[in-house]
Amino acid sequence: MEEKIKDLQERLDKTNISDWYLxxxxxxxxxxxxxxxxxxxxxxxxxxNGVSFISCPIYLSYPKFRLASVKEKEMLKNKGIDFxxxxxxxxxxxxxxxxxCASELNFTFALTKYYR
Numbered sequence: 243m244e245e246k247i248k249d250l251q252e253r254l255d256k257t258n259i260s261d262w263y264l265x266x267x268x269x270x271x272x273x274x275x276x277x278x279x280x281x282x283x284x285x286x287x288x289x290x291n292g293v294s295f296i297s298c299p300i301y302l303s304y305p306k307f308r309l310a311s312v313k314e315k316e317m318l319k320n321k322g323i324d325f326x327x328x329x330x331x332x333x334x335x336x337x338x339x340x341x342x343c344a345s346e347l348n349f350t351f352a353l354t355k356y357y358r
Contacts, residue, residue, distance in 0.1 A: 243327050243347060244309055250288065250349050251307045259285055262302040272296065272342065275354075283355045292345025295323045298331060299340070305331035310341065318343065 259276045263284075266273040270293045275284040288307075295318070310318070310328035318328055318341065325343030332339050 246347055246349075247307050247309055247329065250347075253351065254286070254307070257285065260304050262305055264296075264298065264300045267293075267296075270294070270344075272344070281356075283353055285353055286349060286351050287354075288347065288349045290329070290342050290344035290347055292326060293342065294325050294345075295328075295341065295343035297341045302331060302333055302340070303335060305333050305340070307331060314339070314341075 254276070258278045260278055261280045262274055262276045263280055264272065265275045265287075270291065272290040272293045274288040274290075276286040276288070277284040308330050310330050314330065315328055318325065323343060326345040327343065327347070329342045329344065329347060330339050331342070
C-alpha cells in the first residue's frame with residue numbers, strides 16, 4: 243500500500259490536478275475524483291475498498307496522499323476505529339489532515355469528460 247500511495251502522489255505532483263470530490267460511497271467502497279476543473283471533466287479516480295472510517299470533507303483542494311504516521315494510527319485506535327490502512331489527505335492550505343481507513347486503494351488516470 244505504501245508504494246501505491248507514493249506512486250499516486252508522485253504522479254499527481256506532475257499534474258495540475260487541484261480539485262477533488264468524494265464522488266460515490268456505496269457499502270464499503272469510496273470513489274474520489276480529481277481534476278483541474280471538475281465542472282467539465284476529471285482526470286483521476288481513486289477507489290478505496292473495505293472502507294471502515296471516513297473523516298473528510300466532500301470537496302478538497304490540493305490534498306497530499308500518504309499513509310498515517312504511528313501517532314495518527316494510535317489516535318485512530320484510541321477512538322475505537324478498526325482499520326487495515328489509514329490513508330491521510332493533507333490539505334496544506336487549511337493546515338488540515340483528513341482520514342480514509344480502508345483495506346485497499348486503487349487509482350486510474352484517464353480523462354472523463356462531462357457532457358450536458
